[in-house]
Amino acid sequence: MATATTHGARDHARAQEGNRADAMPVVPASAWPDPPCAAGHLVWAETVAGGGSTHRVLARGTELRLTDLTGDACAHLLLFAADRPWERLNTADTVKVQWNAYLGEHRLLLSGQGRVLASxxxxxxxxxxxxxGTSTLVRNSRRYGDGSPQSGSPAGRELFKLAAAKNGLSARDxxxxxxxxxxxTVREDGTLEFTGSVGPGGSVTLRAEQDVTVLLANVPHPLDPRTAYVSGPLEVLAWRAAPTAPGDPLWEATPEGRRAFLNTAGFLASRGIA
Known part of the structure; x- marks a missing residue:
């Protein structure tokens, strides 16, 4: 066969240049056909297949837009301070500090140090x-027959492990x-109700308030009641912008948020960053 030798494998690989799949990064990102920002500002453009994952380090001020193309994506997100992985997304503090268990516009994604990683x-x-949280190997193996990253029903945590390893992180991180x-949503009796998707085209835009490492796993939600492993494509676009500054409505929205921004600004200032 053509790939049985090193030369044959090389020629086969080189023949693929220029070919594109529906789900893959666009390199350079500026080649994306319809950027949501000024020309030349796009730094990340990718479509993540259902059951896939991706990762990237983003500079402070970068805006990241995630879009559910078909209504069946579920973007599981982890954030780490890019040069300090011990400062990472803390979901409990994100909920507790803001007195709200529901994510949405004007919410802040907080670290365990009381600082804003993204808004x-x-x-x-x-x-x-x-x-x-996301799905696990044990849960997916019981539910779908397999949860390993190479299977047809990979678990989110297994995909996170692979993305983490590519950024010098391990499962314990x-x-x-x-x-x-x-x-x-949370019912009156404290149990959880799965409400699903609003349908195709829903999007959410995050702003990096520090340099952050982003890990994304696009897999079914653990409470998704469908018996089949259903996961649609996720569009990922990021572009250069500016971080939230004092006087911005988001900075001033709540006392708790203002304190988190001040904590962040003070820490960055002490490092000569802001």
Whole structure:
């Protein structure tokens, strides 16, 4: 066969240049056909297949837009301070400090140090979850028959492990994650109700308030009642912008948020960053 030799394998690989799949990164990002920002500002453009994952380090001020293309995506998100992975997304503090268990526009994604890793600047979906985390190998193996990353039903935590390893992180570095595009609400008796998606085209835009490492796993929500493993494509676009500044309505929205921004600004100033 053509790939049985090193030369044959090389020629086969080189022949693929220029070919594109529906789900893959666009390199360079500026080649994306319809950027949501000024020309030349796009830094990340990718479509993540259902059951797939991705990762990227983003500079402070970068805006990141996630879009559920078909209504069946579920973007599980983890954030780490780029040069300090021990400062990471804390879902409990994100909920507790803001007195709200529901994610949406003007919410802040907080670290365990009381600082802002990212803020939510726009949201057309409203169906998100800060309570359940992502799926696990054991759960997916019981439910779908397999949860390994190479299977047809990979678990979110297994995909996070792979993305983490590519950023010098291990399984012990992975905290509970947030989920976008598949909603969960809390009933009066304290039990959880899965509310699903609003349908195709829902999007959420985040703004990095520090340099952050982003890990994304696009897998079904753990409470999704469908017996089949259903996961649609996720569009990921990021572009250069500016971080939230004093006087911005988001900075001044609540006393708790203002304190978190001040904590962040003070820390960055002490490092000569802001």
């Amino acid at each position: 939510v600047t726009a949201d057309t979906s409203g169906r998100h979850d800060a309570l359940c 992975l905290p509970p994650s947030l989920s976008f595009f598949q909603g969960v």
